[in-house]
Amino acid sequence: MKPASQSAPAGAxxxxxxxxAMIASIASEGQRTKPAPxxxxxxxxxxxxxxxxxxxxxxxxxxxxxxxAQAHPDRFYQMGxxxxxxxxxxxxxxxxxxxxxxxxxxxFASRRAYDFIHxxxxxxxxxxxxxxALPGLTSGYGPSHQATEDLALFRAMPNMVVIDPCDxxxxxxxxxxxxxxxxxxYMRLLRGQVPLVLDEYGYTFELGKAKLLRDxxxxxxxxxxxxxxxxxEAAKALEAxxxxxxxxxxxxxxxxxxxxxxxxxxxxxxxxxxAENHTVNGGLGEAVAGLLMREGxxxxxxxxxxxxxxxxxxxxxxxxDRYGISTEALCTQVRAWLK
Amino acid sequence: MSTASIGxxxxxxxxxxxxxxxxxxMGEVQGQGYIAQALDIADVLATAYFHAMTxxxxxxxxxxxxxxxxxxxHYAIALYAALIExxxxxxxxxxxxxxxxxxxxxxxxxxxxxxMEMSGGSLGLGxxxxxxxxxxxxxxxxxxxxxxxxxxxxxxEGSVWEAIMSAAHFKLDNLxxxxxxxxxxxxxxxxxxxxxxxxxxxLEAFGWFVQRVDGNDLAAVRDAFDAAKAQMGxxxxxxxxxxxxxxxxxxxxxxxxxxxxxxxxxxxxxxxLAALDERKPS
Numbered sequence: 293m294k295p296a297s298q299s300a301p302a303g304a305x306x307x308x309x310x311x312x313a314m315i316a317s318i319a320s321e322g323q324r325t326k327p328a329p330x331x332x333x334x335x336x337x338x339x340x341x342x343x344x345x346x347x348x349x350x351x352x353x354x355x356x357x358x359x360x361a362q363a364h365p366d367r368f369y370q371m372g373x374x375x376x377x378x379x380x381x382x383x384x385x386x387x388x389x390x391x392x393x394x395x396x397x398x399x400f401a402s403r404r405a406y407d408f409i410h411x412x413x414x415x416x417x418x419x420x421x422x423x424x425a426l427p428g429l430t431s432g433y434g435p436s437h438q439a440t441e442d443l444a445l446f447r448a449m450p451n452m453v454v455i456d457p458c459d460x461x462x463x464x465x466x467x468x469x470x471x472x473x474x475x476x477x478y479m480r481l482l483r484g485q486v487p488l489v490l491d492e493y494g495y496t497f498e499l500g501k502a503k504l505l506r507d508x509x510x511x512x513x514x515x516x517x518x519x520x521x522x523x524x525e526a527a528k529a530l531e532a533x534x535x536x537x538x539x540x541x542x543x544x545x546x547x548x549x550x551x552x553x554x555x556x557x558x559x560x561x562x563x564x565x566x567a568e569n570h571t572v573n574g575g576l577g578e579a580v581a582g583l584l585m586r587e588g589x590x591x592x593x594x595x596x597x598x599x600x601x602x603x604x605x606x607x608x609x610x611x612x613d614r615y616g617i618s619t620e621a622l623c624t625q626v627r628a629w630l631k
Numbered sequence: 632m633s634t635a636s637i638g639x640x641x642x643x644x645x646x647x648x649x650x651x652x653x654x655x656x657m658g659e660v661q662g663q664g665y666i667a668q669a670l671d672i673a674d675v676l677a678t679a680y681f682h683a684m685t686x687x688x689x690x691x692x693x694x695x696x697x698x699x700x701x702x703x704x705h706y707a708i709a710l711y712a713a714l715i716e717x718x719x720x721x722x723x724x725x726x727x728x729x730x731x732x733x734x735x736x737x738x739x740x741x742x743x744x745x746x747m748e749m750s751g752g753s754l755g756l757g758x759x760x761x762x763x764x765x766x767x768x769x770x771x772x773x774x775x776x777x778x779x780x781x782x783x784x785x786x787x788e789g790s791v792w793e794a795i796m797s798a799a800h801f802k803l804d805n806l807x808x809x810x811x812x813x814x815x816x817x818x819x820x821x822x823x824x825x826x827x828x829x830x831x832x833x834l835e836a837f838g839w840f841v842q843r844v845d846g847n848d849l850a851a852v853r854d855a856f857d858a859a860k861a862q863m864g865x866x867x868x869x870x871x872x873x874x875x876x877x878x879x880x881x882x883x884x885x886x887x888x889x890x891x892x893x894x895x896x897x898x899x900x901x902x903x904l905a906a907l908d909e910r911k912p913s
Contacts, residue, residue: 376790377759377797384763411753412760416741
């Protein structure tokens with residue numbers, strides 16, 4: 293038997309380091325989760341609808357589309373690491389009567405393949421569904437994988453419906469809603485072990501609808517995506533400070549549920565805070581601000597979002613604290629604004 | 632076999648001549664247009680629509696049709712001319728070419744024009760859409776084919792090679808692509824803007840059935856379409872490399888200094904039509 297090398301690092305004894313890994317779960321420790329809600333919801337949908345096909349650009353495993361590929365191998369198209377081809381071919385399949393669900397990372401759909409989605413899918417109004425992982429700051433890998441401007445880009449595209457789901461429940465209910473909508477849809481995707489939160493609030497996803505998850509007379513969070521989960525956690529934490537916080541979840545970024553937003557913002561004396569996992573440029577915050585300005589509704593108004601800069605690589609909890617989108621950071625900002 | 636009903640006994644030579652004439656009339660309407668390209672590709676379009684493809688003029692989206700994707704959307708003037716000749720667009724509509732509210736905008740778009748299957752303008756899109764349509768037709772068990780026309784300048788686009796690689800990967804023998812090698816793109820001769828030769832060797836290495844023909848030799852073009860159609864069952868997509876002459880059919884335009892967007896003076900449209908008329912085939 294060989295003696296153990298004297299120079300080998302005693303890895304097991306070392307504390308676990310934080311990581312700038314590409315893939316990291318956004319579920320906090322001990323949080324309830326559901327595995328691969330997108331893949332399973334797509335399977336259920338595909339069993340009832342022969343038009344559904346799945347397509348990816350070498351990221352099936354990392355977008356939960358492998359669940360679909362295993363169940364429906366003859367309806368799965370591996371397009372290789374070629375996002376322009378992915379979306380152009382999806383347009384072609386849609387024009388022949390199929391309903392392609394395409395997956396890649398949000399950075400690649402929004403940045404690399406934008407013109408293909410714009411011209412071959414949105415302009416031609418093709419029935420293509422786009423589901424993209426690593427939205428906003430959900431990767432510690434650095435700007436190459438941090439899709440901090442995808443909502444702004446897809447909001448700006450005519451014909452495109454834009455969804456930013458919060459949790460596993462949102463995703464599994466959004467999938468059939470995407471298919472039921474005739475036309476192109478972009479959805480931000482959470483994959484792997486996805487937090488399950490909204491079932492505690494009697495919530496159901498409806499395309500184009502905002503939902504009030506809890507009411508509060510002092511502060512109203514308007515949020516989408518994982519920021520709704522954070523806002524709910526912050527609302528609970530702020531109970532200790534006797535701050536009464538409501539949360540309006542806006543999973544459909546486009547078209548906006550303007551009536552629900554105006555009604556919620558017209559309530560007097562409430563601080564409105566839009567919280568989004570996205571650059572403050574052109575996302576939900578500016579969409580809501582523009583709506584309120586146009587309609588003459590003027591609550592006290594703040595925005596929480598990612599700064600207009602290339603974000604750092606690092607562990608997600610570190611980065612969420614640094615850029616102000618962790619639950620703790622939300623609480624700190626609310627307390628400061630109410631002083 | 633074409634199911635076009637109008638003038639079904641006309642020769643391909645006459646079809647190509649008619650397409651050139653429709654295009655010149657549209658160019659005259661606006662005093663501009665990519666007329667040199669329309670003239671160079673008329674023989675290919677005549678052969679596609681009146682020899683190779685199956686379609687119904689009165690039902691341009693008939694499920695059993697062959698699909699034609701115009702990737703080089705600026706060639707719309709040429710495709711409109713072919714669609715007029717095919718009876719899909721009424722001839723009198725050419726007077727609206729490029730005008731407000733017209734169904735015939737200068738750049739081809741799917742939502743404007745019957746028989747226009749994609750929105751071009753941004754180059755390098757067509758082959759990717761064609762791959763999706765080819766996959767879709769196979770899924771449906773359809774025997775229809777996908778034709779797509781693109782230009783040599785589009786070979787600069789990486790997406791074109793993504794699509795070329797994937798068409799062979801998916802064994803799309805229902806796909807026939809035609810590349811117009813007129814050797815002119817926006818900034819100059821295509822081969823000097825970005826060298827793409829030896830094109831036949833490259834495409835063969837990518838797994839395609841490749842033919843290179845004089846794109847203004849109707850007999851050669853016809854034979855190439857026949858051979859490409861015979862690839863159904865081979866598992867290979869087909870590429871027809873069509874070497875063409877810009878301005879073909881109007882000698883003073885053929886001789887004009889080659890440019891991506893040739894200038895035609897106001898008085899020259901009638902001269903061009905007269906020159907074409909002198910060469911009217913029987």
